[in-house]
Structure formats: structure tokens, C-alpha cells
Amino acid sequence: MFINSNNLSAFINDARVRNIGFQVLIIGALAFSVWWLMDNTLTNLENRGKSLGFGFLVQTAGFEISDTLGTWLFDYEVGVSSYTDIYFIGITNTLLIAVLGIVFASIIGFGVGIMRLSNNFVLKYFATVYVEIIRNVPLLLQLFFWYFAVLGVLPGARNQLEIWGGLGGLNITGLYLPAPIFQPGFGLVFLAFIASLIIAFVASRISKKKQDETGQGFNLLFIIPALIISITGVTYVIMGSPLDWTFPEFKNTGPIFKRGFQDDAGMVLVPEMLAVLLALTLYTAGFIAEIVRAGIIAVSHGQTEASYSLGLRPSITLRLIVIPQAMRIIIPPLTSQYLNLTKNSSLAVAIAYPELVSIFAGTALNQVGKEIEMIFMVMSTYLIISLITSFFMNWFNARVKIVER
Amino acid sequence: MKNITIAIVAIVAAAVGYFGGTSMNKEAPAPAATETETAAVEATLNAVKAKGFVQCGVSQGLPGFSNADDAGNWTGIDVDVCRGVAAAVFGDASKVKYTPLSSKQRFTALASGEIDMLSRNTTWTMTRDTQLGLNFAGVNYYDGQGFLVPTKLGVKSALEMDGANVCSQTGTTTELNVTDFFRENGMKFNLVAFEEADAVVAAYDSGRCDVYTTDRSGLAAQRTKLANPDAHMVLPEIISKEPLGPVVRQGDDQWFNIVRWTLNAMINAEEMGVTSANAKSMANDNNPAIKRLLGTEGTFGAELGLSNDWALNIISQVGNYGESYEAHVGPNTPLKLDRGVNALWSQGGILYAAPVR
Numbered sequence: 001m002f003i004n005s006n007n008l009s010a011f012i013n014d015a016r017v018r019n020i021g022f023q024v025l026i027i028g029a030l031a032f033s034v035w036w037l038m039d040n041t042l043t044n045l046e047n048r049g050k051s052l053g054f055g056f057l058v059q060t061a062g063f064e065i066s067d068t069l070g071t072w073l074f075d076y077e078v079g080v081s082s083y084t085d086i087y088f089i090g091i092t093n094t095l096l097i098a099v100l101g102i103v104f105a106s107i108i109g110f111g112v113g114i115m116r117l118s119n120n121f122v123l124k125y126f127a128t129v130y131v132e133i134i135r136n137v138p139l140l141l142q143l144f145f146w147y148f149a150v151l152g153v154l155p156g157a158r159n160q161l162e163i164w165g166g167l168g169g170l171n172i173t174g175l176y177l178p179a180p181i182f183q184p185g186f187g188l189v190f191l192a193f194i195a196s197l198i199i200a201f202v203a204s205r206i207s208k209k210k211q212d213e214t215g216q217g218f219n220l221l222f223i224i225p226a227l228i229i230s231i232t233g234v235t236y237v238i239m240g241s242p243l244d245w246t247f248p249e250f251k252n253t254g255p256i257f258k259r260g261f262q263d264d265a266g267m268v269l270v271p272e273m274l275a276v277l278l279a280l281t282l283y284t285a286g287f288i289a290e291i292v293r294a295g296i297i298a299v300s301h302g303q304t305e306a307s308y309s310l311g312l313r314p315s316i317t318l319r320l321i322v323i324p325q326a327m328r329i330i331i332p333p334l335t336s337q338y339l340n341l342t343k344n345s346s347l348a349v350a351i352a353y354p355e356l357v358s359i360f361a362g363t364a365l366n367q368v369g370k371e372i373e374m375i376f377m378v379m380s381t382y383l384i385i386s387l388i389t390s391f392f393m394n395w396f397n398a399r400v401k402i403v404e405r
Numbered sequence: 406m407k408n409i410t411i412a413i414v415a416i417v418a419a420a421v422g423y424f425g426g427t428s429m430n431k432e433a434p435a436p437a438a439t440e441t442e443t444a445a446v447e448a449t450l451n452a453v454k455a456k457g458f459v460q461c462g463v464s465q466g467l468p469g470f471s472n473a474d475d476a477g478n479w480t481g482i483d484v485d486v487c488r489g490v491a492a493a494v495f496g497d498a499s500k501v502k503y504t505p506l507s508s509k510q511r512f513t514a515l516a517s518g519e520i521d522m523l524s525r526n527t528t529w530t531m532t533r534d535t536q537l538g539l540n541f542a543g544v545n546y547y548d549g550q551g552f553l554v555p556t557k558l559g560v561k562s563a564l565e566m567d568g569a570n571v572c573s574q575t576g577t578t579t580e581l582n583v584t585d586f587f588r589e590n591g592m593k594f595n596l597v598a599f600e601e602a603d604a605v606v607a608a609y610d611s612g613r614c615d616v617y618t619t620d621r622s623g624l625a626a627q628r629t630k631l632a633n634p635d636a637h638m639v640l641p642e643i644i645s646k647e648p649l650g651p652v653v654r655q656g657d658d659q660w661f662n663i664v665r666w667t668l669n670a671m672i673n674a675e676e677m678g679v680t681s682a683n684a685k686s687m688a689n690d691n692n693p694a695i696k697r698l699l700g701t702e703g704t705f706g707a708e709l710g711l712s713n714d715w716a717l718n719i720i721s722q723v724g725n726y727g728e729s730y731e732a733h734v735g736p737n738t739p740l741k742l743d744r745g746v747n748a749l750w751s752q753g754g755i756l757y758a759a760p761v762r
Contacts (some may be wrong), residue, residue, distance in 0.1 A: 047656065050538050064587070064596035080582050088585060118638040152611035172612050173595075234707040256558050257615060263593065271613065272597070328489055349575070352599045352608070362509055362575040363598060369537050371513055 028168045041372065056089035057084045059136045063363055065354050066090065066270055069096050086364050090356035091284060097276055098342040098385070104281040106334075114318070116293045126291065134286030140347055142283055147275035147351045154271070160250055169248050169261060175274060175343025176248035179267035185242035192235035196228040203227065216314065272353035276345065280323060284341045291333045328401045335393035339386050347381075356381060448493070449653070449660035450710055453521055458500045461487035462520040465505040465602065468626040469734040469742070470526045470546075479503050483524040485729040486545055486651050488722070490522065491665040499720035507600065508574060512537050515654060523652040524666055526620065528578055535651075542664040544650040545726075546734075547746045549643035549757060550582050553619040553628060556638050558615065563642035568591040572605050572614035574598065582645040583618050604668040606630050620647050625740045663709055670716040672758035673698055674725035676749055681724040684717055698761045705761055716761070726756070 011017060058084055063070050070089030074081065115127035134142075152172070155161055160169040160176075163374055169176045200223075236243070248266030251259050259267070299322050307317040310359065349358040361378045365371065427709045453459055463471035463483060471483040485505070492498040504520050516538055527533075529541040552571075554560050565585070565741075573579045575598040587594045596726040597614055599605045606627050617624065619640060628634045651668065653661050674680070677695050680689050688699040696702035699720075700713035707713060721728065730747065734740045748754025 050536070062584055063585045064593055064594065066597050076587060095666070148607055152607075154615070156612040157615060255565060255567065256560060263568070263595075270597075274681060349600045350604060352572075353463045353574075354598075358575060358598070358600070362600065363580055365579065366509060366575070367532075369512070369532070402464055 011132045041220040094355040097345045101280045101341045105284040112289035113292025131286045143279040146278045151271045157184035174270045176261050176269040177265050178245045180248045181244040183242035186237040189236050193232045194230035200224045200227050242243050276348040276353045297331035331397040449657045459491045460520045462523040463502050464525045482729050484628045486524045489719040492718040492722045511761045520632045526649045527714050528647045537607040540657045542651045543668040544648040546649045548620040548647040550645040552640040553617040553624045563640045569616050570595045570614045572597050572609050572615045573618050629739045669758040671726040674720045675727040684721040693760045722755040
């Protein structure tokens with residue numbers, strides 16, 4: 001008896017047994033929770049006479065969506081397009097905001113972050129005030145501010161603010177710009193453009209190599225634009241200028257609802273999109289500015305002093321000494337901000353921008369009533385977008401981080 | 406060491422108990438299908454009685470239908486249905502708690518059991534009745550979708566709206582109806598759909614849209630929120646049938662009956678001339694129909710699982726349908742809605758409730 005219990009306690013106290021035991025327990029509990037959740041869901045759905053299934057994706061959708069990149073890309077037509085199209089239109093509009101937002105927020109964020117460290121009194125305090133206001137006001141309020149307070153006071157639908165002498169126009173229904181019409185042969189021009197970019201890239205590598213070896217490089221500032229413009233331009237002329245433009249058309253006569261900017265001329269950026277983009281960009285830029293400032297301060301001041309004693313100018317010091325070292329500190333939190341921006345784009349539902357949550361998990365969900373399937377699809381979509389962003393940023397981080405030798 | 410051993414044993418024991426326990430729970434409803442049904446039948450009424458109030462889903466603020474005042478008191482004809490049910494169940498119309506819901510949340514909230522009933526200007530359609538696991542208990546307002554436009558545009562008919570920017574709320578049948586209307590008439594339009602009704606009003610007021618579309622009752626209610634309500638007009642066209650009514654979960658016939666007959670009692674009371682003021686005295690009227698309604702004859706309340714004075718409580722505390730209408734949406738309220746089709750069948754409308762007998 002005594003020996004037995006001793007054996008048992010020895011068995012239980014064995015680190016390996018305990019290790020495995022806890023893992024089995026945790027996995028068991030997890031598997032049970034998942035099973036219980038699913039079983040519970042299925043039972044309750046059955047009790048309410050509802051079924052699971054993705055058959056709704058091929059049904060046609062019967063409601064209008066406002067003109068955006070997504071509806072243009074997928075040729076949305078009521079009564080013809082399916083709920084699958086709605087899903088992809090939603091994703092397109094979400095990604096559009098995410099990509100543009102990330103680009104603009106990064107540019108503004110880096111600028112403001114560096115301004116906060118400037119010796120120029122005005123720049124420094126302007127940046128500080130910007131960051132403190134933007135970071136401390138809820139995003140949804142900022143969204144309403146841009147949409148209702150700023151864009152809401154633009155001229156009405158039958159008036160306009162002309163821009164560039166009538167090439168474009170702005171009123172409360174949106175920003176109207178010339179739109180390109182691609183003629184046959186434009187594909188080749190595009191290919192030429194890509195080719196010129198590749199040639200420019202190769203040229204810059206050769207120049208860098210030459211500079212490393214001899215200290216003498218080419219003057220890339222002129223060579224690269226010259227390369228790109230000449231190659232693309234020559235192809236464009238050879239192909240017979242395969243690019244037309246349609247310009248916004250503003251009418252002051254005719255039936256009242258036909259006045260204002262015409263549907264079939266130029267392109268429109270709806271105010272909902274402009275407001276979402278403004279709010280998300282400026283909000284996220286405030287956070288990025290702080291991350292950039294923290295990253296730069298974290299680089300030891302000795303580095304700057306050493307650089308100055310070598311006779312490097314402040315701008316070169318910042319570009320070649322400080323920023324590369326700051327990047328490894330900046331990138332991980334920057335990734336979080338990019339993810340936040342993407343997910344925050346779902347707030348756009350409040351001001352009628354037709355992104356994924358608004359049209360798919362909103363309008364379409366109400367028509368079809370498949371909550372579980374549709375919310376699952378939307379959640380998975382955000383997850384995948386976020387994972388791809390993280391993956392790319394991790395790859396980028398691995399490239400810029402300090403290589404331990 | 407000993408302590409850790411005991412802890413592990415305890416965890417394992419707890420886990421076994423948990424597994425065992427749930428497997429028992431799972432088997433309990435399995436034996437006979439009829440038993441599960443009887444269990445579901447009385448579920449809502451018993452749950453409501455046990456917690457002591459009716460949890461009622463309402464709108465986030467639609468004057469005349471369900472709207473909260475500065476003190477947080479809810480009023481409106483939709484709210485009166487909730488209060489009527491509370492009066493029928495508890496004999497006290499104040500035993501209601503309200504959950505403001507967006508049009509997107511409403512069915513999920515009801516299906517998940519978060520609320521006991523939904524009385525939130527909700528259109529009765531076949532899809533909703535058959536595919537969402539819900540039942541509509543009747544119609545408390547016959548509505549139709551219309552258009553609100555600024556008077557200064559000089560538009561007289563919805564057929565002149567080719568090319569218009571139209572604002573609406575997401576998650577409603579309005580988006581579908583307005584799209585159908587424009588397609589049917591070969592007109593183009595641009596739809597701007599917001600999640601919150603207040604955002605639609607703000608966007609329309611700022612001129613983002615030329616037209617605001619929703620149910621005509623909603624237009625009348627939202628117009629009161631505009632900067633200058635008199636500068637806007639509702640166009641004559643009605644482009645859809647929107648019978649609005651209270652909704653309950655499917656599969657609980659008793660609760661369904663209580664909600665349906667609360668509404669029927671209010672309509673019948675108006676037809677018989679029973680009002681909140683005279684209900685108590687009319688309980689002893691000579692008319693047998695009134696006696697049956699007010700519980701002095703027969704056992705109609707008991708058949709619903711309620712006390713016999715269920716309808717007396719509804720009418721004396723909440724009022725009959727006509728009183729509720731006049732108080733919240735009628736010509737003397739800011740909404741200024743005529744009875745129209747919502748008058749009793751005997752007065753040129755289509756309001757017709759099955760008799761109590």
C-alpha cells in the first residue's frame with residue numbers, strides 16, 4: 001500500500017508525465033469546447049427551422065450599391081450579379097481603403113514623426129498638437145466630423161466647385177475627375193512601363209555597385225526618370241496614343257435630377273470614400289508619428305554625434321545612419337497600426353461607404369438571413385487580409401533588422 | 406507535492422463530471438419529439454413570469470412608433486403592444502424592459518432569446534416568416550414605402566426621379582423596393598445606404614441625397630427631425646406594401662397567441678367602444694361580446710395561460726387601438742398621420758380582428 005501510493009505519486013510528479021498530462025488536458029478541453037459550441041449551434045438552428053449552407057452565394061442580388069471601385073471592377077448590375085459578386089465588391093472596397101490608407105498614413109506619419117523631433121519651433125508644435133488631438137478623439141467621431149461637418153458643407157448636387165479649370169469638379173455628391181479609357185494597344189504601353197521600371201532598377205544596382213567599388217556613381221536623379229519617360233513615351237507614340245480621357249460633364253439644364261454631374265462622363269470618388277480615407281489616414285498617421293518618433297529617439301545619440309564628427313550633413317545622417325537603425329524598432333508596432341487601419345475600415349458602415357461589413361454583412365445579410373455563414377466569411381476575410389499583411393511586414397522586418405554576426 | 410497531486414486529481418474529476426453532466430443534459434430532451442415540443446411551448450411565458458418583466462425589442466428612436474423621451478420613458482404604438490403584453494401577463498403595463506435595436510440586429514436578437522418579442526416597425530414578408538424561424542403575430546400598422554423630397558426641387562411625382570441620389574437605411578426591405586421601383590420604370594439612380602436612421606436624416610438634410618426613402622410612417626416621423634420640416638414633402642406614390650407588426654420566435658405557440666390576442670383585444674376594444682376610461686364599468690355591460698373580451702364571461706384568459714382579466718388590464722392601462730393611434734401618430738401629433746387604411750373595417754379601413762368567442 002505504502003509502496004503503491006509512493007509509486008503513484010512518483011508517477012504523477014514525473015515532469016514528463018505531468019507535461020504530457022497537462023497538454024492532453026488542455027487539448028481535450030479545447031476540442032470539447034469546439035465540439036460543444038458546434039453541437040449547440042446546430043441543435044439550436046434545427047430547433048428554429050434554419051439550416052446551414054452556402055447556396056445563397058449564387059442567388060442574384062436585388063438591391064443597388066453606390067458607384068465605387070468594386071462595382072466598376074465587377075460590373076455590378078442589379079438582378080444579374082450574385083451575392084458572390086457582392087462579397088467581392090465588399091472586399092475590393094475594403095482593400096482599396098486599406099491600401100490607400102496605409103500608403104498615405106505612412107507618408108504623413110513619417111513626416112509628422114520627424115517634425116516632432118525638429119528644431120524648428122513651429123513645425124515641432126504643429127506636429128505635437130496634431131498628434132495629441134488625433135490620438136485622443138474617437139475614430140468614429142472623426143469619421144462623422146469629416147463626413148458631416150467638412151464634406152457636408154460642399155456645394156449641393158446642382159452646384160460645383162471647379163478644379164483645374166473644369167477638368168474636375170467637387171460637390172456634395174463627390175469628387176469628379178477625368179477618367180482614362182484604355183484603347184487597344186494600351187497593354188503594350190503598360191508592359192513598356194514595367195520594363196522601364198525593371199531597367200531603372202538594374203541601373204540603380206549597377207550604380208550602387210560602381211559606387212561601392214570606385215566611390216563614383218551615376219547621377220540617378222536624372223537618369224531614372226529619363227529612362228522611364230523615354231521608354232514608355234516612345235512606345236505610347238508608336239502605338240498611336242492608345243489612351244483617351246473622358247471628362248466630367250456638368251449640366252445646368254434639363255430635368256431637375258438630371259442636372260449636375262452626369263453619370264456617364266469622367267469618374268467619381270464618392271464623399272463617403274473620401275471621408276473614410278481622410279479619417280482613417282489622419283487617425284492612423286497620428287499613431288505612426290509616435291512610433292516613428294520613438295524609433296528615432298531609441299537610436300543612441302552617439303550615432304548622430306559620430307556621424308556629425310565624420311562631417312556628414314544632418315539630412316544624410318538622418319537618412320543613412322538614424323532611419324535604418326530606427327526601422328527595426330519601428331516595424332513591429334507599425335505592423336499593428338496597418339492591421340488596425342484595415343480592421344477600422346469596417347467603421348465605414350456608419351457613413352454608407354459600401355465596404356465588406358456594410359454591404360455583405362449588412363444589406364445582403366438582411367436579405368438572405370444566413371448570419372452564421374456570412375459572419376464566418378467576413379471574419380475569415382479580415383483574418384486572411386491581416387495575416388497577409390503581417391506576413392509581408394515580418395518578411396520586411398527580417399530584411400531590415402540587425403544581422404548578428 | 407501532495408497539493409499538486411490533489412489538484413490534478415481534482416481537475417480530472419471536474420472534467421469527468423463536466424463531460425458526464427453535459428452528456429446527461431444532452432440526452433434529456435432526446436426521448437420523445439412531442440415532449441420537446443411541449444417543453445418549448447410554455448418556455449417563453451414561464452421565463453417571462455420568472456424574471457418578472459417582458460424584454461421587448463424596439464427601434465433606436467422612431468417618433469410615434471417607439472421613441473424614448475429625455476427621462477428614458479418609451480412611448481409609441483409599437484411600445485403600446487409591448488405594454489399590452491405586460492399588462493396581459495402581469496396585470497401591470499409598466500413591467501417591460503426595452504432593447505433598442507438596429508434593423509440589422511433585430512432578428513438575431515429575437516432568435517437568440519435576448520428579447521422575448523420584437524415590436525419595432527418590422528415588415529411582415531414571406532421570407533421573414535418562413536426562413537428566419539420567426540412568426541408575425543399580426544399587423545399593428547399598414548404602411549407602404551414612399552419618398553420624401555425637398556419642396557424647392559418642384560418634383561410632383563416619383564416618376565420624375567430619373568438620375569436621383571437616394572438615401573436609405575441598410576438592412577431593410579427599402580433597398581430592395583426602391584431598386585425594384587427604379588428598374589420597373591427604367592430609371593437610373595444612386596443609392597446611399599447608412600446603418601443608422603439618424604445618419605440618413607443628417608445626410609439628407611445636408612443635401613447629399615435628393616430623396617429620402619423609407620416607410621411613409623417613418624418619413625413622417627423622421628421629417629420632424631429635419632432642420633426645416635415644412636420645406637419637404639412626401640410624394641404621392643406608395644411603392645410597396647409594408648404591413649408592420651410584432652414578431653415572436655417560431656415554435657412557442659402559447660406566447661405567439663398571447664402577443665396576437667393582445668393586439669386583437671386592442672382592436673376589438675376600439676370596435677366595441679371600450680376605452681381605458683370606461684373599461685372597468687363596461688365589464689358588466691349587457692353585451693356578451695364585451696363580457697367575453699373583458700373576462701366577466703368565459704375562461705378565455707385561462708386558455709391563454711393568463712388571468713381572466715387579461716384584456717381588461719390591457720385596455721384600462723394601455724387603451725384600445727384607436728386611443729393608442731391618436732396619442733402617438735394621429736393628426737394631433739407631430740406625425741399628423743390620418744387613419745387611412747389603418748381605420749377599422751367598419752369605418753372604411755382594413756383593420757379587422759378575429760372575435761373573442
